Amino acid sequence: MKPEWKEWAQEAKAEFPKANSALLPLLHRIQRAEGWLAPETLSDVAELLNLPVQYVESVASFYSLYFKQPVGKKVVHVCVGLSCMLAGSDELMHRLEEKLGVSQGQTTPDGAYTLLEAECLAACDLAPVAQVNLRYKGPVPPEKADELLKEEVSS
Numbered sequence: 001m002k003p004e005w006k007e008w009a010q011e012a013k014a015e016f017p018k019a020n021s022a023l024l025p026l027l028h029r030i031q032r033a034e035g036w037l038a039p040e041t042l043s044d045v046a047e048l049l050n051l052p053v054q055y056v057e058s059v060a061s062f063y064s065l066y067f068k069q070p071v072g073k074k075v076v077h078v079c080v081g082l083s084c085m086l087a088g089s090d091e092l093m094h095r096l097e098e099k100l101g102v103s104q105g106q107t108t109p110d111g112a113y114t115l116l117e118a119e120c121l122a123a124c125d126l127a128p129v130a131q132v133n134l135r136y137k138g139p140v141p142p143e144k145a146d147e148l149l150k151e152e153v154s155s
């Protein structure tokens with residue numbers, strides 16, 4: 001357990017006195033620092049908040065934006081909802097897979113990119129929609145796959 005996590009847990013509990021309410025911001029803060037949530041991290045968080053580890057694991061699993069395995073420096077989500085699918089998101093995903101040499105759900109060997117599917121990102125008017133480190137990009141037609149990968153974004 002990193003020493004600062006205790007302080008972060010105290011701050012989360014001060015803001016959200018119920019432990020299960022403090023859980024989400026604490027997980028978020030730790031993921032921002034560590035890049036992902038390892039199984040040992042979830043155990044540590046359970047201990048810090050005095051919650052059952054199974055509960056912490058179930059919450060971390062429910063939300064797809066909590067990463068349970070290491071991700072790349074740039075996390076690229078491609079929306080596969082109906083509007084985006086009709087606008088070509090499957091071809092966009094295919095081109096990204098070709099350019100990166102990985103399938104959706106995987107990280108490039110150099111750790112630069114993780115490519116993930118997303119359900120409707122609630123920006124259907126921009127279809128096909130992608131996100132790079134949670135920043136919305138759209139419309140991103142398949143021929144703009146290169147531009148999408150070159151986006152400069154903070155992590």
Ligand code: FES
Pocket residue numbers: 079080081082083084085119120121122123124125127129
């Ligand atoms: S279907 Fe892609 S944003 Fe709604």
